[in-house]
Amino acid sequence: MLHESANGEGTGRDLRALPKAHLHLHFTGSMRPGTLLELADKYGVHLPDALSGGEPPRLRATDERGWFRFQRLYDIARSCLRTPEDIQRLVREAAEEDVRDGSRWLEIQVDPTSYAPRLGGLTPALEVIVDAVDSAARETGLGIRLLVAANRMKHPLDARTLARLAVRYRDRGVVGFGLSNDERRGFARDFDRAFTIARDGGLLAAPHGGELAGPFSVRDCLDDLRARRVGHGVRAAEDPWLLARLAEQGVTCEVCPASNVALGVYEKAEDVPVRALWRAGVPMALGADDPLLFGSRLAAQYELVREAHGFSDAEVAELARQSVRGSAMPADLREKTLADIDAWLAA
Known part of the structure; x- marks a missing residue:
């Protein structure tokens, strides 16, 4: 039996069964908490209580100290990924979680420079990651691609190196180029050459913006x-x-509601402006961002907009369609997934 939303439309269909694409998931942040505990024990890494207590850490990143703490926790978790086998496990488990949540397509974001010291260098690190993605896709049946992301905290020349490397791996599953970390540092225009290299090489431009900084950050992503x-x-x-x-312009925003609340961008789920973007006709793709630190995965984001913003099943189905349209899915898989979304709604 279906319940009704505030606008009288049906709600209550299983959101895990809703076919969708996942376009905003960070590499280390996709790790299962149990996997982190096992790897930390294996390598003798001391985890702070925030990562070992069994509950998502209490975070707030709207000030410099809070962002530093968030990054420190992320770096500690990343230090537990040391071998190709660790990378393979992470990607396989992330894919398994996505499949459970109804994902048909995952674009996982990674900065390979973070793993290069333990994996033999920048190119070998990306080779390991690409191989792990290929294996996980075969084992789980999930379509998986990579988005290589530069770090705003590093020199723009590093970003150009990454962009060239990403283009070289376009035929090995790299579909996009991003820019992550604290958007309050530096300017988007400092990275324009790197993004030109990526775009000219056929990659999608997908930088972070409009999270910790205001609307100007989004405008800079568009303009620069x-x-x-x-x-x-x-x-x-x-x-x-x-x-x-x-x-x-049909620019898709990769909206991560639980993340926004966990980091203090908004005080509560009802404050995340999902409805404002929806009413304006801005395409959205809901994402989990860093489940390891925020405690919720993909389907939970759809549940959040249903509960906090009153989205009906017809509306969440359209959100799923928008995620598919914003992805780099092959045309045949795109059409099948869109048809399956229609079938979910008709059921």
């Missing part, structure tokens, strides 16, 4: 980096003209 997707983008809701521009 020619973004086709924006990681987060929620702060665009503060500028109606920017919302109209995103809608007109």
